[in-house]
Amino acid sequence: AQSVTQLGSHVSVSEGALVLLRCNYSSSVPPYLFWYVQYPNQGLQLLLKYTSAATLVKGINGFEAEFKKSETSFHLTKPSAHMSDAAEYFCAVSDPDDMRFGAGTRLTVKP
Amino acid sequence: EAGVVQSPRYKIIEKKQPVAFWCNPISGHNTLYWYRQNLGQGPELLIRYENEEAVDDSQLPKDRFSAERLKGVDSTLKIQPAELGDSAVYLCASSLSPSTDTQYFGPGTRLTVL
Numbered sequence: 001a002q003s004v005t006q007l008g009s010h011v012s013v014s015e016g017a018l019v020l021l022r023c024n025y026s027s028s029v030p031p032y033l034f035w036y037v038q039y040p041n042q043g044l045q046l047l048l049k050y051t052s053a054a055t056l057v058k059g060i061n062g063f064e065a066e067f068k069k070s071e072t073s074f075h076l077t078k079p080s081a082h083m084s085d086a087a088e089y090f091c092a093v094s095d096p097d098d099m100r101f102g103a104g105t106r107l108t109v110k111p
Numbered sequence: 112e113a114g115v116v117q118s119p120r121y122k123i124i125e126k127k128q129p130v131a132f133w134c135n136p137i138s139g140h141n142t143l144y145w146y147r148q149n150l151g152q153g154p155e156l157l158i159r160y161e162n163e164e165a166v167d168d169s170q171l172p173k174d175r176f177s178a179e180r181l182k183g184v185d186s187t188l189k190i191q192p193a194e195l196g197d198s199a200v201y202l203c204a205s206s207l208s209p210s211t212d213t214q215y216f217g218p219g220t221r222l223t224v225l
Binding site: 009034036042043044046049092097098099 | 115152153
């Protein structure tokens, strides 16, 4: 069965600093990988998606993620954090029949 | 394009009472999902529909939960009777095709069982 592990339930960065949110997955088949963001009292919104076309995936709001098969990782990065990036971030892995979400990482951005 | 619509947004009930959640997916999306999200956790799938057929309901507690998707469009998720442990956010999502396609989420219904 596939699964996702997000390292760090809470990450705090200063405005303008690098954002790095970690995600490791396990899957018995080539995975589809997703990063979603959730703002308070809202549903999840897709940030970006990996479908094997390219290992470096660019998403919305300046985020990007790199698929590393050898490390079974799909970490999310953003060069410079903005106050509006404060939210909960979820990594997810999918095969044709099932999608599994990680427990989430809450990002706090300090002024 | 309208997104996934859910109602109500918030619901407070006493234990043993019934409750129902409604979802209207994005037009043309054949696949519909119901998830439960407990506080501080990621969404967990309850049931997945392909058109009007429930193709994955293995995680749905069938003794008290039921769902339907008549005509393959709107869907309703029901809990009867509700228990304290059912307090959570219930999310509905839809996609054009099954799991590998992007899922679009509604805002969720926050259920509090007293």
